[in-house]
Amino acid sequence: MGSMQSQRRWGGLLVNGGLLLIILLWTIPTFGLFISSFRTREAIQTSGWWNVFPHRAYETVAVINPADMDLDPTGPMVIEGTVTTFEELRETGITTEDGTYYKWVGNRRIGRLEIQEESWTVDWDFTLANYRQVLSGKSFEYSRPDGTVEVIPGDDFVSAFLNSLAVAIPATVIPILVAAFAAYGFAWMNFPGRRVLFIMVVALLVVPLQIALVPILRDFRALGINGTFLAMWLAHTGFGLPLATYLLFNYIRGLPRETLESAFIDGASHFTVFRRLILPLSVPALASFAIFQFLWVWNDYLVALIFLGGNPETKVITQRLADIVGSRGNDWHLLTAGAFLTMLLPLIVFFSLQRFFVRGLLAGSVKG
Amino acid sequence: MQYDSSQQKVGLGTRIVTNILRILLPVAILLIAFWVMYMGFIFLREGNAPKWLIAIVAIAWGVGGVAALYWIFNWLVERMGDPWRGRLQPFVFVGPAVAMLIWFLALPVLRTFWISLFNRDGPPENWFDINNISGSLEALGIRFVGLQNYVAVFTDRLMQEAFRNNIMWIVFGATLTVMVGLLIAVLADRSKFERLGKSAIFLPMAISFVGAGVIWNFIYEVRPENLPQIGLLNAIVVGLGGQPQPWPQWTAIAPWNNLFLIVIVIWLQVGYAMVLFSAALKGIPSELMEAGRVDGANEIQIFFRIMVPYIMGTIITVTTTVVIFTLKIFDVVGVMTGGQFGTEVIATQFYRQSFTARNSGYGSAIAIVLLIAIVPVMIYNLKQFREQEAF
Numbered sequence: 221m222g223s224m225q226s227q228r229r230w231g232g233l234l235v236n237g238g239l240l241l242i243i244l245l246w247t248i249p250t251f252g253l254f255i256s257s258f259r260t261r262e263a264i265q266t267s268g269w270w271n272v273f274p275h276r277a278y279e280t281v282a283v284i285n286p287a288d289m290d291l292d293p294t295g296p297m298v299i300e301g302t303v304t305t306f307e308e309l310r311e312t313g314i315t316t317e318d319g320t321y322y323k324w325v326g327n328r329r330i331g332r333l334e335i336q337e338e339s340w341t342v343d344w345d346f347t348l349a350n351y352r353q354v355l356s357g358k359s360f361e362y363s364r365p366d367g368t369v370e371v372i373p374g375d376d377f378v379s380a381f382l383n384s385l386a387v388a389i390p391a392t393v394i395p396i397l398v399a400a401f402a403a404y405g406f407a408w409m410n411f412p413g414r415r416v417l418f419i420m421v422v423a424l425l426v427v428p429l430q431i432a433l434v435p436i437l438r439d440f441r442a443l444g445i446n447g448t449f450l451a452m453w454l455a456h457t458g459f460g461l462p463l464a465t466y467l468l469f470n471y472i473r474g475l476p477r478e479t480l481e482s483a484f485i486d487g488a489s490h491f492t493v494f495r496r497l498i499l500p501l502s503v504p505a506l507a508s509f510a511i512f513q514f515l516w517v518w519n520d521y522l523v524a525l526i527f528l529g530g531n532p533e534t535k536v537i538t539q540r541l542a543d544i545v546g547s548r549g550n551d552w553h554l555l556t557a558g559a560f561l562t563m564l565l566p567l568i569v570f571f572s573l574q575r576f577f578v579r580g581l582l583a584g585s586v587k588g
Numbered sequence: 589m590q591y592d593s594s595q596q597k598v599g600l601g602t603r604i605v606t607n608i609l610r611i612l613l614p615v616a617i618l619l620i621a622f623w624v625m626y627m628g629f630i631f632l633r634e635g636n637a638p639k640w641l642i643a644i645v646a647i648a649w650g651v652g653g654v655a656a657l658y659w660i661f662n663w664l665v666e667r668m669g670d671p672w673r674g675r676l677q678p679f680v681f682v683g684p685a686v687a688m689l690i691w692f693l694a695l696p697v698l699r700t701f702w703i704s705l706f707n708r709d710g711p712p713e714n715w716f717d718i719n720n721i722s723g724s725l726e727a728l729g730i731r732f733v734g735l736q737n738y739v740a741v742f743t744d745r746l747m748q749e750a751f752r753n754n755i756m757w758i759v760f761g762a763t764l765t766v767m768v769g770l771l772i773a774v775l776a777d778r779s780k781f782e783r784l785g786k787s788a789i790f791l792p793m794a795i796s797f798v799g800a801g802v803i804w805n806f807i808y809e810v811r812p813e814n815l816p817q818i819g820l821l822n823a824i825v826v827g828l829g830g831q832p833q834p835w836p837q838w839t840a841i842a843p844w845n846n847l848f849l850i851v852i853v854i855w856l857q858v859g860y861a862m863v864l865f866s867a868a869l870k871g872i873p874s875e876l877m878e879a880g881r882v883d884g885a886n887e888i889q890i891f892f893r894i895m896v897p898y899i900m901g902t903i904i905t906v907t908t909t910v911v912i913f914t915l916k917i918f919d920v921v922g923v924m925t926g927g928q929f930g931t932e933v934i935a936t937q938f939y940r941q942s943f944t945a946r947n948s949g950y951g952s953a954i955a956i957v958l959l960i961a962i963v964p965v966m967i968y969n970l971k972q973f974r975e976q977e978a979f
Contacts, residue, residue, distance in 0.1 A: 231887070232778075239775040242768075243788045246855065249803045250791070252820060256806065268818050311814065379639050386643035390650035397654055398685045405681030414678075417686055422973045424693045426966050428916050430938050430955045432696035434703060434710075434948055439691075450625050453650055458692025461685055490677055491662045519796030521919045526943065538798045545802060545923055552806060552818070559802040563795050570794035574787065578863050 250563075257556035258346040264552045271343040278313075278321060278336035286324075286333050293328045309333070350557035375554065376532075377561050380540040384565075386449055387524070387536055388517040391456035392510055398457065399464030400472075400506065404494050406465070407473040408480065418469070424462040432459070433526055440527060447534060451527045459523070460513050467580070471505035472498060508580025511573050515566050537562045606675045613665075613676060614683025617657050621684075624653045658684075697959065704738070704952035706731045708945075737953035747954070750932045753846050757914040757933065761850040761857075765910045766903065768854065769861025774891065776862070777869050786866065790859035797856070801923030804852045808835040842930040849931060852920050857913065861906045868902035869895065908965050915961055934958055 256269045263271075271277070291297045293306040300316040306328055308314060313323035313336070321336045354375045363369050405411075406418050436455060440446040445454075475498070483493050499506075521538040528534050535543075541558045548554060570577065628649040658680070665676050703710045712727050741747050772789055776782045792800065809819030810832050817823040822832040836848040872895060880890045896903070918935035921927055927936040934954060942951025 235775050235778045236780055239772070239779045239781070239785050242772055242775070243785050246789045246792065246858075248820070249807055249855070250795070253803045253806060264818065266818075267816055268820065268823050270820070270823075382639050382643045386646045389647045393651045394654050397651070397658070398688065401658060401681045402685030405678050409678040409681060411678035411682070414682075417682065419970065419973070420686075420689065420694065422969055423966055424689055425969060426912055426962050427693050427697065428912075428955070428958050428962060429693075430916065430935060431700050431959050432692055434942055434952055434955070435696040435699040436692060445626065445629075448629055449646055450622075450629050450650075453625075454622075454688075455692070458688050461689055462693065465685055465689075489666060490681070491659075491666070494681075515794060519799075521796065521798050521922075522939070538796050541796075541802065542798050542923060545798070545805070549805070552809070555802050556806065559799045562799045566794040566796070567791070570791065571787075574790075578790075581860060581863050582867055 253556050253559055256552060257350055257560045258348070259343075259553070260345055260347050260349070261551075261553040263343060263345055264556070267343060274340050274342050276338050277341045278323070278338050279341060280334045281337050282335040284333040284335065286331065289333070291333070293324075293331070299333075350553040351561070354554055354557045354561060375540055375544060375558060377537065377540055377558060379533075380535055380537040381561070381565075383449075383534055384518055384536040384538075387452045387456075387528075388514055390449075390453045391460070391517045392514045394453055395457040395460040395464050395513060396468075396506055396510055399461055399468050399509075400499065400502065401494070402461075402465050403468035403472050404490075404498055406469050408493075409490065421462050421465050421469075425466060427462075429459045429523070433522075437526060446527060447529045447531050449534065452524065455523055455527050456513075456517050456520075460516070464509050464513065467509050468502065468505055471502055475501055504576065504579065507573065507576040511569060511577045512580045514569060515577075518566055519562075606672075609676055610679040610683070613661065613679050614687045617661055617680070617684050618687050621654055621657050624657075625650055628653070700952045700955050703948055704950075704956050705734060706949045707733050708947040708949055710948040710952075733949065737950050738957070740950060741953050741957055746932055747934075747937060749843075749930060750934045750937045752843060753931060753933050754915060754917075756843060756846050757850055757853075757917055758911055760847060761853050761914045761917075762907060762910040764850075764854050765857045765861050766907050769858045769906065770865050770903070772858065772862045773865035773869055774895070776866060786859075786862065789862055792856045793859045795856065797919030798923050800852055800856055801920055804848075804855075805924060808848060810834045836924050836931065837929045839929050845929060846931055849920055849924055852924070853914065853917065857910055861910065864902050864906050865899065868899035872898050908968070912962055912965055915958065 252269050255272055256264055259269065259272075286293060289299070291299070295305075297304055297306070297309070299314065299322055300318065300320065302314055302316045304314045304322075306324065309322065309324035310331075313321055315321050321338070323334050323336055324331050325334050326332055355377045356375075359371050361369055361371055406414060406421075436458075437446065440451045440454075445451045479497060479501075480493060483497055488496070519538065521542060524536045524539055525542075528536065528539070541555075541562050544551065544554050544558055628646070661680050662677070665673055665680055668676065705711075709731055711731060712724075772785075776785050779785060795803070807820045808822075809817075810822050811817050811819070813826075813832060817826050817832055821835060826832055836845055838845045838848075876894055876898070877890060880894050885893065916935050917933055918939065921931055921933050921936050922939070925931045927933070927940065935958070938951055938954040938958065941947045941954060945951075
């Protein structure tokens with residue numbers, strides 16, 4: 221039995237170790253972004269975010285003017301008995317016989333020589349400036365280390381955040397409402413065309429929304445609502461309805477028959493039953509779909525790009541972030557802070573309502 | 589389940605009136621909803637209220653307006669008396685949803701197909717004029733190109749690149765998502781920190797593709813060789829003595845640079861696969877596994893002979909979902925490379941043709957091809973639905 225026990229122990233180690241490795245792989249990208257969003261602009265540009273962990277690094281302990289040591293950077297130089305060149309000094313630095321490390325900083329003419337020592341260190345130069353700049357709609361002044369001042373426009377994430385809310389909340393609630401009525405109708409009412417219409421719902425579950433963009437854009441232009449939140453609500457309602465109806469139908473059909481029947485016998489109308497019985501009983505299903513749809517609308521980029529367009533007043537948060545990617549793709553201090561801001565609300569929703577979200581996924585694993 | 593009287597024998601006249609009302613009711617609900625919201629928008633647009641107030645009013649207006657409409661129309665129908673209520677009430681409930689579905693998804697399939705038969709300007713507006721049939725047909729004929737757009741879709745160099753890349757997305761993206769998801773589900777099922785592990789792997793599901801694009805751009809960030817690398821991947825590569833590369837933009841290894849984009853979607857979607865597999869695995873009766881163990885099967889045999897066959901249905905569901913998802917992939921490619929460096933996919937081509945190049949005929953043809961690629965899944969879903977005997 222001993223070998224079996226050790227086999228089990230090794231198996232457990234393999235399972236837990238393997239999972240731990242995968243968890244690390246899966247969280248490091250987000251973690252790196254999160255850490256970086258609090259680092260200063262220079263820090264992000266010059267060193268990796270992992271430098272916030274203790275690491276060995278060279279630190280300057282003394283600065284020497286090369287002229288004081290009679291060094292001529294145009295030719296070979298002798299420092300404390302070691303022969304070196306400008307290139308070597310600048311690229312790698314040299315270590316003299318007594319163990320001192322010299323490095324050339326700057327260019328050939330006005331550079332300086334630094335004595336550096338390797339020691340354990342952490343780069344904890346954190347700031348909130350990135351967030352301030354991304355959130356604000358005002359312009360920002362940034363003083364470079366060399367003294368010049370650069371004026372940077374703010375990215376107005378506050379207003380983009382509000383726009384995203386104004387798009388996402390109705391675009392979540394309206395389809396749920398419309399779909400709940402329809403699901404009740406399909407599940408508990410009898411009418412001609414019921415089967416055909418529901419088959420249409422199932423067929424439309426996987427239709428890619430790309431198919432609808434060009435014709436719907438024409439309609440919205442004709443109606444004069446292109447570029448408004450109304451257009452976004454309508455579009456997201458239309459595209460979200462098949463899944464919403466299908467999910468809620470499956471749930472509502474499964475509700476206990478006796479409860480409803482006794483309500484009808486008591487003389488309740490369909491509307492009363494729907495409002496007083498079905499809606500309260502369906503809260504779990506409604507919540508799962510709500511989370512699903514909210515995350516989908518909040519994270520959507522394509523629909524916003526087409527139906528909201530380029531008006532800065534109505535831009536949602538994903539558009540703002542994509543704008544920074546497009547125009548200032550190397551401003552990592554802005555990109556990291558902006559990306560984290562777009563993730564903030566979805567992550568809160570996700571962690572507080574994870575149970576419902578999982579249930580929605582399990583019930584609705586047919587959407588395309 | 590019948591609590592209404594719509595199936596009673598009624599005269600022809602009543603039937604016609606009933607059916608007209610059944611169509612008119614949902615349309616009226618939609619039109620009034622639309623009008624009310626539209627007026628609200630005009631009002632808001634002309635006002636100078638602060639942004640947050642506009643947002644709150646817009647939310648209340650939109651949501652409250654729709655709810656009020658259902659209430660009003662139901663009230664009206666209930667006032668109508670018994671036979672009419674039975675005939676019309678279901679359509680107050682189901683109608684608006686059906687009308688929205690027809691407007692936003694069913695009709696666009698036909699309309700997009702129609703547009704795809706025309707040149708870059710699409711069919712002329714008001715293309716059918718009953719008073720001038722020959723004139724309108726002529727105007728139609730000038731822009732009509734038949735199936736030429738489809739020929740172009742399958743012969744254009746960029747489209748061929750897009751098809752090749754989408755196949756790569758399916759072959760590597762979908763397969764790896766399913767395999768890694770299954771692996772994690774099995775591992776998590778037996779580990780000591782199942783909940784924590786699942787949350788961590790599931791978390792990227794909450795992140796937008798644009799956000800994920802930023803996260804991974806940062807990992808792939810490249811610096812000149814003599815500067816410290818700030819991108820994690822290049823830092824590791826340089827640390828191991830390699831050359832830094834602009835991974836997704838590394839055209840020298842094309843088409844394999846697509847893999848660096850595919851990894852992102854695997855990272856995003858594995859959580860979904862894992863959740864479904866995990867639930868399916870929990871449904872396997874433990875007696876079945878014990879019986880296998882008693883018969884001397886090792887863990888690997890149990891996995892392939894018992895677990896995999898048992899959850900085959902879930903594997904098919906997850907695979908089709910991820911395949912459809914990868915077929916439509918757009919945001920990640922758009923944000924990471926914009927389709928350059930040999931990473932074009934069908935959806936980015938669709939966007940570029942329809943909205944950047946304003947070639948609506950060609951763009952629509954691409955959308956139709958995308959739909960045709962998905963039709964098998966649609967048929968499979970309908971078949972499953974029939975077998976369930978839900979109706």
